[in-house]
Amino acid sequence: MARRPLPRLRLGSAPAPLLRGRDFARTAADSAADVLHPLIALTRGLRVMAAAGRRKWVELPGERRGPALFLAAAGVFVVFLLPYGPLAAAVCLIGAACWAGRERATAAPGGPGPDGTERLRTLYEALVPYFSAAEDPSPLYAHGGDWSRAFDSYAFDEGGRLTRLHLRYPAYFTDGEPGSRARIEQLLHAKSGRGREYLFAWDEEANRLTLTVLPPLSTAICAQRFVTTPGETVLGFTDTSSVQRTLPVLEGVEGVEGGDGGDGGDGGTGPAVTGGDRSRGGRGGTPAEPATRDVPPVVWRTGPRSTEPHLLALGQPGSGTTTLLRSIALQALHHGDVLVVDGSGTSEYACLGGRAGVLAVECGLAGTLATLEWAGHETERRLIAANRARQLGHPLPDDIQRPLWILLDRPSVLSHLAAADGRPDPQELLAVPLRHGRAANVRVVVADQLDAADGLSEAVRTHTRARVLLGPASFDQAAAVLGVPPHTTPTPEMPAGRGYARLGTGPVHRLQVPATPDPYDDATSEAQRQAVLRLLPRPEGAPAARTAEQPRTSAPSGA
Numbered sequence: 001m002a003r004r005p006l007p008r009l010r011l012g013s014a015p016a017p018l019l020r021g022r023d024f025a026r027t028a029a030d031s032a033a034d035v036l037h038p039l040i041a042l043t044r045g046l047r048v049m050a051a052a053g054r055r056k057w058v059e060l061p062g063e064r065r066g067p068a069l070f071l072a073a074a075g076v077f078v079v080f081l082l083p084y085g086p087l088a089a090a091v092c093l094i095g096a097a098c099w100a101g102r103e104r105a106t107a108a109p110g111g112p113g114p115d116g117t118e119r120l121r122t123l124y125e126a127l128v129p130y131f132s133a134a135e136d137p138s139p140l141y142a143h144g145g146d147w148s149r150a151f152d153s154y155a156f157d158e159g160g161r162l163t164r165l166h167l168r169y170p171a172y173f174t175d176g177e178p179g180s181r182a183r184i185e186q187l188l189h190a191k192s193g194r195g196r197e198y199l200f201a202w203d204e205e206a207n208r209l210t211l212t213v214l215p216p217l218s219t220a221i222c223a224q225r226f227v228t229t230p231g232e233t234v235l236g237f238t239d240t241s242s243v244q245r246t247l248p249v250l251e252g253v254e255g256v257e258g259g260d261g262g263d264g265g266d267g268g269t270g271p272a273v274t275g276g277d278r279s280r281g282g283r284g285g286t287p288a289e290p291a292t293r294d295v296p297p298v299v300w301r302t303g304p305r306s307t308e309p310h311l312l313a314l315g316q317p318g319s320g321t322t323t324l325l326r327s328i329a330l331q332a333l334h335h336g337d338v339l340v341v342d343g344s345g346t347s348e349y350a351c352l353g354g355r356a357g358v359l360a361v362e363c364g365l366a367g368t369l370a371t372l373e374w375a376g377h378e379t380e381r382r383l384i385a386a387n388r389a390r391q392l393g394h395p396l397p398d399d400i401q402r403p404l405w406i407l408l409d410r411p412s413v414l415s416h417l418a419a420a421d422g423r424p425d426p427q428e429l430l431a432v433p434l435r436h437g438r439a440a441n442v443r444v445v446v447a448d449q450l451d452a453a454d455g456l457s458e459a460v461r462t463h464t465r466a467r468v469l470l471g472p473a474s475f476d477q478a479a480a481v482l483g484v485p486p487h488t489t490p491t492p493e494m495p496a497g498r499g500y501a502r503l504g505t506g507p508v509h510r511l512q513v514p515a516t517p518d519p520y521d522d523a524t525s526e527a528q529r530q531a532v533l534r535l536l537p538r539p540e541g542a543p544a545a546r547t548a549e550q551p552r553t554s555a556p557s558g559a
Contacts, residue, residue: 038098040101041097041098041101041102042094042097042098042101043101044100044101045096045097045098045099045100045101045102046097046101047101048100048101049096049097049100059291059292061292112154112156113156113160115160116154116156116160116162119160119162120147120151120154120162121147122191123147123162123165123188123191123192124141124145124147124150124151125143126187126191127141127150127167127169127184127187128141128142128143128145130173130180130183130184130187131150131169131170131173132170133170133172136170136172139170140168140169140170141169141170149168150167150168150169151165151166151167151168152166152167152168152208153165153166154166157213161192161193162192162193162211162213163212163213164210164211164212164213165188165192165210165211166208166209166210166211167208167209167210167211168207168208168209169207169208169209170207171207173207175202175204175207176204178485181200181202182475182485184209185198185200185489186489188200188211189489192211192213194491194492195491195492195493196213196214196491197213197214197216197488197489197490197491197510198211198212198213198214198488198489199211199212199213199214199487199488200487200488200489201487214239214488214510217237217238217239217498217510217511217512218237218251218295218512219495219497219498219512219515220251220252221237221249221250221251221295221512221514221515222250222514222515222516222527222528222531223326223327223330223514223515223516223531223532223535224249224250224514224531224535225334225535226247226249226297226331227247227248228247228299228331230335231301231302231303231306231335231403232299232300232301232302233299233300233301233302233328233331233332234247234297234298234299234300234327234331234514235297235298235299235300235324235327235328235468235501235511235513236297236298236324236497236501236511236512236513236514237249237295237296237297237298237511237512237514238296238297238298238501238509238510238511238512239296239509239510240296242296242507242509242510243296243297243298243299243509245296245297245299246294246295246296246297247294247295247296247297248292248293248294249292249293249294249295250291250292251291251292251293251295252291298501298503298509298511300466300503301503302403302443303438303441304438304439304441306438307465307504308465308466308503308504309437309438309443309444309465310434310437310443310444310445310446310463310464310465310466311328311443311444311445311446311464311466311467311468312445312446312447312456312460312461312464312466312467312468312481313325313445313446313447313448313467313468313469313470314447314448314449314450314453314467314468314469314470314481315447315449315450315468315469315470315471315499316449316450316470316471316472316473317449318471318496319470319471319494319496319497319498319499320470320471320496320497320498320499320513321409321447321448321449321468321470322344322348322409322447323496323497323513323515323516323517324447324468324470324497324513324516325340325349325407325409325445325447326348326349326516326517326518326532327513327514327516328405328407328445329349329352329405329407330516330532330535330536332403332405332443333355333356333357333358333536333537335402335403336357336402336403336404336405337357337358337359337402337403337404337405338352338357338358338359338405338407339359339360339362339371339375339404339405339406339407340352340358340360340361340362340407340409341362341363341368341371341372341406341407341408341409341411341414341426342361342362342363342409342410343363343368343408343409343410343411343412343413343414344363344409344410344413345363345364345413347363347520348409348518349361349409350518350520351518351519351520351532351533351536352536354539354540355536355537355538355539355540356537356538356539356540357537358537358540365414365417365418365421365423365426368414368426369418369423369424369426369429372406372426372429372430373429375404375406375429375430375433375442376429376430376431376432376433378404378442379404379432379433379436379437379440379442380432380436382400382404382440382441382442383436383439383440385397385400386400386439386440400440400441401441402441403441403442403443404440404441404442404443405442405443405445406430406433406442406443406444406445407445407447408426408430408444408445408446408447409447409448410447410448410449410452411426411427411446411448411456411460412448412449412452412455412456414426415427415455415457416455425457427456427457427459427460428457428459430444430446430457430459430460431457431459434459434460434462434463434464435459435463437463444463444464446460446464450469450471450473450477450481453480453481465503465504466501466502466503466504467481467482467483467501467502468499468500468501468511469481469482469499469500469501470494470497470498470499470511470513471494471498471499472490472491472492472493472494473490473499474490475490478490478500478508482500482502482508483502483505484502484508485508486500486508486510487507487508488510495512496513496515497511497512497513497514497515498511498512498513499511499513515528516532517529517532518532519532519533
């Protein structure tokens with residue numbers, strides 16, 4: 001037996017009372033919205049103002065919340081005492097809430113404009129020789145063709161310069177060859193405007209290419225105590241889209257009140273100051289209030305399970321490699337002992353001399369050879385002690401668990417002096433710490449100039465799997481140092497501490513090293529000097545310099 005279908009409701013044939021009721025309800029709702037519109041705007045404005053106040057309160061440092069709360073209470077009390085004060089305050093609050101909750105008209109997005117259209121057409125014509133073929137019956141790129149078919153989306157800044165472009169390219173383009181991709185990236189970089197960094201994201205599966213202008217990395221982050229665990233070292237900071245982790249840091253300029261910070265304190269959080277464009281820090285500028293914000297860091301993880309226990313940093317003169325080593329030393333002193341070898345002999349690490357945890361600061365050839373020879377023997381001693389403890393089933397001794405950091409700046413200079421004097425190459429003495437440093441909890445960091453990279457020993461080039469390149473460099477130089485070229489276009493001019501970092505076989509990250517100038521340099525501003533001195537340990541022999549739970553290895557006999 002067939003089932004009868006259910007009756008369908010047709011609005012067009014609905015009875016007249018139903019239609020009249022629907023129209024009346026719609027009219028009543030519109031009238032209520034018009035009548036209650038001021039109340040809706042007032043409520044929206046109060047919500048916006050409350051959210052803004054809460055955000056300001058969260059961003060306010062803890063030591064300034066008490067005075068701010070006192071000033072607010074005092075203002076409310078004064079307003080309450082004035083004639084008609086509460087009424088005037090209520091009127092002002094309602095007016096401000098209505099203004100904050102008003103409906104802002106949003107302009108409809110239009111086309112690129114005459115200048116933007118000309119830029120896109122020129123860019124399209126420049127891509128025709130690379131994205132076209134004579135055998136293509138329906139070419140996507142052709143002289144005099146329609147550029148809107150190839151460019152899916154685009155964006156311009158206030159000056160009319162291209163900031164983002166999403167384009168399509170034919171499937172027969174050899175996007176898997178690095179040379180072909182480099183030619184397209186170089187062309188887009190030249191036609192879109194030099195002096196900026198561009199990120200190129202290739203989607204080989206969908207035949208899409210996205211060009212994005214990267215914002216400049218902040219140079220206003222100075223040396224400070226970073227929220228990390230033992231075995232983690234912050235090399236610098238990068239883009240938000242590169243890493244999944246963020247760290248809270250102080251950014252800005254903060255004056256220092258009282259004291260000269262000579263003893264270095266206990267390593268508390270230092271103030272953040274403007275790093276400037278010089279490796280040793282610029283002179284003081286206009287003070288600004290520091291701000292706490294979350295920034296994505298480039299974290300270098302070391303330890304027994306690390307695949308990149310040693311690091312090599314190369315750069316042009318004045319690019320900030322010494323600043324990077326000084327920043328690593330300040331972080332390493334919180335949980336380990338440090339050996340510093342300054343091949344340049346410019347006393348860039350004089351602030352570390354005599355501090356607790358600093359075993360030696362050498363700048364001469366004789367002292368360097370004795371110190372590195374002791375480091376090799378110390379590495380062997382740690383290996384033997386760790387092996388005996390494991391065989392007996394005992395925990396590892398504390399002096400073995402405490403990391404030993406060996407920092408070498410400009411070893412090529414010392415190698416040249418050793419060759420001229422007929423002495424052993426200091427880099428050859430690093431062979432044992434480099435080969436067995438991971439098991440012995442020994443970390444080696446080498447920094448040198450880019451033009452002296454050929455003078456590095458084979459052991460240094462082989463065992464330093466973490467790489468940092470600072471300063472301007474070509475694609476070939478970046479590929480030679482990092483192993484692969486970066487996905488961004490390097491700019492000819494960079495601030496100090498600006499470059500790229502690659503940890504092992506991971507991706508290449510843009511890097512901005514936190515400003516860590518020499519506090520004894522006359523060109524260093526007072527705020528930067530205090531920021532570095534606050535992170536230094538107490539001088540050797542000072543009270544509470546080191547507790548019994550943190551024993552240290554014996555100093556090298558030749559240091």
